[in-house]
Amino acid sequence: MAKAVRAEPEPELEVPVPVRGPERGPIKLRVNGEKHELWVEPRRTLLDALRDDLGLTGAKKGCDEGTCGTCTVLLDGKPIYACLRLAIECEGHEITTIEGLAQGGELHPVQRAFIEEDALQCGFCTPGQILSVKALLDENPNPTEEDVRRAVSGNLCRCGAYPHIVRAALRAAKGLAERPGR
Amino acid sequence: MKRFRYARPERLEAALRLLREPGAKALAGGTDLLTELKARTQEPELLVSVQGLQEPGLRGVREDERFVRIGALTTLRELEAHPLVRDKLPILAQAAQTVAMPQIRHVGTVGGNLMQQVRCWYYRHPFVRCWLKGGEECYAEEGLNHRHAIFGTSPCIAVHPSDLAPALIALDAQARVVGPDVEGELALEELYRLPDERSRARTVLGPADLILEILVPKPSEPTRVRGVYLKAMERATWSFAVVSVAARLSFEPGSEGVRARVGDARLVLGGVAGKPWRARDAEAALRGSPLTDEAIERAAEAAVAGAQPRAHNAYKIELTRALVKRALRSLLPP
Ligand SMILES: Cc1cc2nc3c(=O)[nH]c(=O)nc-3n(C[C@H](O)[C@H](O)[C@H](O)COP(=O)(O)OP(=O)(O)OC[C@H]3O[C@@H](n4cnc5c(N)ncnc54)[C@H](O)[C@@H]3O)c2cc1C
Ligand code: FES
Ligand code: FES
Numbered sequence: 001m002a003k004a005v006r007a008e009p010e011p012e013l014e015v016p017v018p019v020r021g022p023e024r025g026p027i028k029l030r031v032n033g034e035k036h037e038l039w040v041e042p043r044r045t046l047l048d049a050l051r052d053d054l055g056l057t058g059a060k061k062g063c064d065e066g067t068c069g070t071c072t073v074l075l076d077g078k079p080i081y082a083c084l085r086l087a088i089e090c091e092g093h094e095i096t097t098i099e100g101l102a103q104g105g106e107l108h109p110v111q112r113a114f115i116e117e118d119a120l121q122c123g124f125c126t127p128g129q130i131l132s133v134k135a136l137l138d139e140n141p142n143p144t145e146e147d148v149r150r151a152v153s154g155n156l157c158r159c160g161a162y163p164h165i166v167r168a169a170l171r172a173a174k175g176l177a178e179r180p181g182r
Numbered sequence: 183m184k185r186f187r188y189a190r191p192e193r194l195e196a197a198l199r200l201l202r203e204p205g206a207k208a209l210a211g212g213t214d215l216l217t218e219l220k221a222r223t224q225e226p227e228l229l230v231s232v233q234g235l236q237e238p239g240l241r242g243v244r245e246d247e248r249f250v251r252i253g254a255l256t257t258l259r260e261l262e263a264h265p266l267v268r269d270k271l272p273i274l275a276q277a278a279q280t281v282a283m284p285q286i287r288h289v290g291t292v293g294g295n296l297m298q299q300v301r302c303w304y305y306r307h308p309f310v311r312c313w314l315k316g317g318e319e320c321y322a323e324e325g326l327n328h329r330h331a332i333f334g335t336s337p338c339i340a341v342h343p344s345d346l347a348p349a350l351i352a353l354d355a356q357a358r359v360v361g362p363d364v365e366g367e368l369a370l371e372e373l374y375r376l377p378d379e380r381s382r383a384r385t386v387l388g389p390a391d392l393i394l395e396i397l398v399p400k401p402s403e404p405t406r407v408r409g410v411y412l413k414a415m416e417r418a419t420w421s422f423a424v425v426s427v428a429a430r431l432s433f434e435p436g437s438e439g440v441r442a443r444v445g446d447a448r449l450v451l452g453g454v455a456g457k458p459w460r461a462r463d464a465e466a467a468l469r470g471s472p473l474t475d476e477a478i479e480r481a482a483e484a485a486v487a488g489a490q491p492r493a494h495n496a497y498k499i500e501l502t503r504a505l506v507k508r509a510l511r512s513l514l515p516p
Pocket of ligand 1: 066067207209210211212213217232254255283286289291292294295299344346392394420422423
């Protein structure tokens with residue numbers, strides 16, 4: 001291992017890097033296909049930006065520290081915890097929340113399957129569960145029960161609706177597979 | 183969370199310069215750092231996001247003649263799913279699969295996983311000023327220490343939580359680092375240290391040093407090498423390692439009807455010490471003899487020989503012994 005301690009003064013950078021904050025400033029987000037400009041501090045989490053600045057309260061704040069899954073949203077189609085992500089880090093990415101799933105008044109097939117299989121009780125974990133299942137089916141249209149269990153393993157359900165959640169996911173997969181044009 | 187400034191440079195040079203400002207801290211996926219910012223165990227003035235860097239090699243997995251090369255910004259999900267990792271480094275694929283849950287694996291990076299902070303409940307508590315946070319005392323020493331270390335001497339008895347680190351050390355991986363304090367390639371094992379009175383840091387990197395890549399040497403005779411990663415968890419998913427074992431053995435060519443001898447051995451334990459813990463005595467016990475039941479017993483005993491349990495964690499000795507045996511048995515050549 002080479003150790004180097006540089007003492008000599010460094011030349012100016014050709015292109016200075018903008019340093020933002022700590023005050024509020026503009027950040028650009030794309031949520032459910034729509035562009036938004038927010039006026040927030042760099043420390044704003046994506047979860048707070050969605051809920052408090054954009055009024056999208058479908059993503060819930062359960063623990064705010066990455067241990068419950070109620071804040072799950074999709075970032076470029078992949079499930080993430082919105083409470084562990086800075087909003088400013090989401091610039092240039094596409095965010096999908098539960099509010100963005102229904103199209104033209106039609107529920108998404110995963111949402112419908114959750115209703116048909118009665119896959120919720122209080123419903124607090126449901127937006128996160130549905131988004132985790134949607135991301136799974138987008139990647140793997142033919143999941144096994146084990147695949148589903150792994151996919152929702154980061155979404156706690158304190159009501160214990162798990163068996164129904166798994167059934168709903170498998171039903172949605174079947175429904176999507178049988179849809180005309182697929 | 184305290185307020186901070188934020189920058190997202192595209193050039194490595196710019197990132198390194200920003201990181202040298204007082205109070206600067208690198209931000210990768212943020213899945214560990216945000217929990218620290220919220221608990222105020224870290225209060226940086228400036229967050230330097232490395233996500234905008236365009237440096238070649240920082241993202242993804244590739245191979246050259248000697249190494250499988252893993253960019254520090256590769257996500258845990260990309261790692262577990264990558265064909266090169268699955269085919270050539272199954273120990274690492276197995277370790278990556280056991281980390282946290284999909285939501286963290288999609289965001290958390292290899293570099294961040296290796297550099298993550300300990301999960302000790304005293305350290306993570308916002309109102310407890312333990313030794314690691316600059317206080318006087320390690321409260322786990324006399325307090326609740328179920329999850330704490332059984333090996334190593336340090337004023338802080340928290341264990342290192344990374345699953346990737348033991349797996350990569352068993353694979354003899356190196357880290358390629360740039361920065362003012364460390365520059366060049368260093369064996370991953372050398373990255374880690376136990377905190378002491380001189381420095382409470384858990385790695386040899388300074389605050390402005392960055393890991394760019396992890397280099398995993400390719401075995402010259404891959405068919406003779408077998409490895410496995412086993413992790414004891416409180417539940418089947420979403421749990422840090424209570425104890426984990428990364429084992430890798432190379433076998434010498436055996437003659438017909440004779441059990442092949444072990445050539446080289448690596449046995450690295452997670453969840454049992456303040457850094458990934460290499461069980462060198464157990465490795466030595468394995469080298470040169472066939473992998474018989476007796477050899478496995480001897481290695482498992484050697485692996486726990488120096489253990490120093492505390493009031494609530496003696497169970498980890500039995501767990502380590504059993505996990506080492508199970509790992510080694512799974513490596514018996516067919
Ligand atoms: C609920 C939960 C469960 C978890 N379970 C597990 C588990 O079972 N096993 C496990 O191994 N981990 C587990 N983790 C930890 C998780 O794997 C890490 O949070 C993640 O890998 C960190 O990566 P990141 O990119 O988000 O890092 P960040 O949070 O961005 O950074 C973490 C630290 O690393 C530093 N850093 C980041 N990148 C670099 C770099 N390239 N060079 C130098 N320093 C750098 C940062 O400055 C910071 O100090 C869990 C985390 C959570 C929240
Ligand atoms: S709010 Fe619990 S994981 Fe984000
Ligand atoms: S339905 Fe109540 S938490 Fe899942």
